[in-house]
Amino acid sequence: MLAIQTDATGKSMTVNISKPHIGPDEVLIKTIGCGLCGTDLLKINLGLLRQPTILGHEVVGHVVEKGARVVDYQLGDLIVVAHHVPCGTCHYCLHGNHSMCATFKKTNLDPGGFCEFIRLSQQHLDHTTFKITDDFAWQEALFTEPLACCERSFQKLTILPGDVLVIVGLGSIGIMMTKLVKRLGGKVIGIDTDTHRCSQALSYGADKTIESIDKLHTLINEPTQSRGADGIIFTAGPAGLLNESLLWLRDGGFVNLFSHLSGEVGPIDTSRLYHHEIQIITSYSATPESLKRSFDILKHEALNLKQMFEPYRPDQFEQAVKDMNERKVYKALIEF
Ligand SMILES: [Zn+2]
Ligand SMILES: [Zn+2]
Structure with missing residues (x-):
């Protein structure tokens, strides 16, 4: 499958890698689009990656495979998903510092957001995945994670x-x-x-x-x-x-x-x-609760954020990075 890999120097290129396999409690989605986030830019610009990585965490896609024990999601469901899931029980989580939780930092989309197919774990399905209904533009739903980061800040x-x-x-x-x-x-x-x-x-x-x-x-x-x-x-x-x-x-x-x-x-x-x-x-990053509130705000209130998106093909990724760095576009949307 097609993926965009970024190396330690911050250079990105399209690569062909194998599709992830799912377990009985997991689903595979086919990516429609993934937003390029300021934190992705930071990792690219400052060369913060230690190894070649598939970045991206603001993802919308269709469920194309599901494990035998998955009941809440069906093939064809359109979903938006975020990448990190806190454990909810550690010292940090109990104090509301969910984004400092070791599990939060460790959990991620497999293999990342900027690729054709993504494996979602059970934790992701339970805490950071939301179904997009027909009355709700998927481009608007794509703001669930970034808006959740802002919304979590507002709770403080x-x-x-x-x-x-x-x-x-x-x-x-x-x-x-x-x-x-x-x-x-x-x-x-x-x-x-x-x-x-x-x-x-x-x-x-x-x-x-x-x-x-x-x-x-x-x-x-x-x-x-x-x-x-x-x-x-x-x-x-x-x-x-x-x-x-x-x-x-x-x-x-x-x-x-x-x-x-x-x-x-x-x-x-x-x-x-x-x-x-x-x-x-x-305030750093989002929590499952803020993701839920953000999704509901986007669904029920017409914020009209989607006009901030500029679409790019995967092979235009470096151009998308450049355009965002030069502030020519608000937010690049990589479409698969
Ligand atoms: Zn983000
Ligand atoms: Zn925790």
Whole structure:
């Protein structure tokens, strides 16, 4: 079968490998499409892979084989699946740190998302697989995993109707964060150095956008009566902005660190953090619960995220990586 393999230097190529075999509690799916995620890009760009790997974890496909003991899935079912499954019982899971669980890190799609056929284990079927019904576009369902990562982050934040959130970085994650703030009745001020992304974000629901931080204070002061923003969500941006961003916040506000920020952080004003009760809240990846909530949001609320996808053939994978790195497209969809 056809697969896209990425080596330790970050170079990707199409290869021919054998189709995985399934056990009695497993299913095999034929991939329709797999989204290219920012975390895939990070592994490619920074050369983080130790061995040739088939990346990809935002998958939609049809069930084409099922094990003898599988009852919940039938041949032909259209499903969306995510890659990591926590054990639910270890020290980390019991504390809600599911993405730090050893089982979570170990479990994966076999052999990965960017290939023609994928074996789904029983754990995947039980916890990270969802059936897509006819009334629901599969391209929209493909956002289940990335939206779940954002949604899990929101479970850690307090956002009330009317709250003002600053979102740094208006790529696909920034757009999903915008949608989640808006559905809670909050206001979004988006920042991105790219003029086009700023204007696009307005069409996705952001209230105001700005290309540089020079006039940001004015934008924040207006809707908050100079109190400061309730929260800042970093989906991208230089790490050096972190300390300065503490001055955009109201007392008791939060910084949601939702990305690997590039460059040096520089000194952080811990006195401001402490005396003004500012929290730095991080969230990494999704859990089965957030996947379920995300799937339901996508199914029942018209977020219209699918227009962010740009389709590519498997042999155009390197072009897809380049286009996403150069921010020519929000999200590449590799179609099989
Ligand atoms: Zn992802
Ligand atoms: Zn665990």
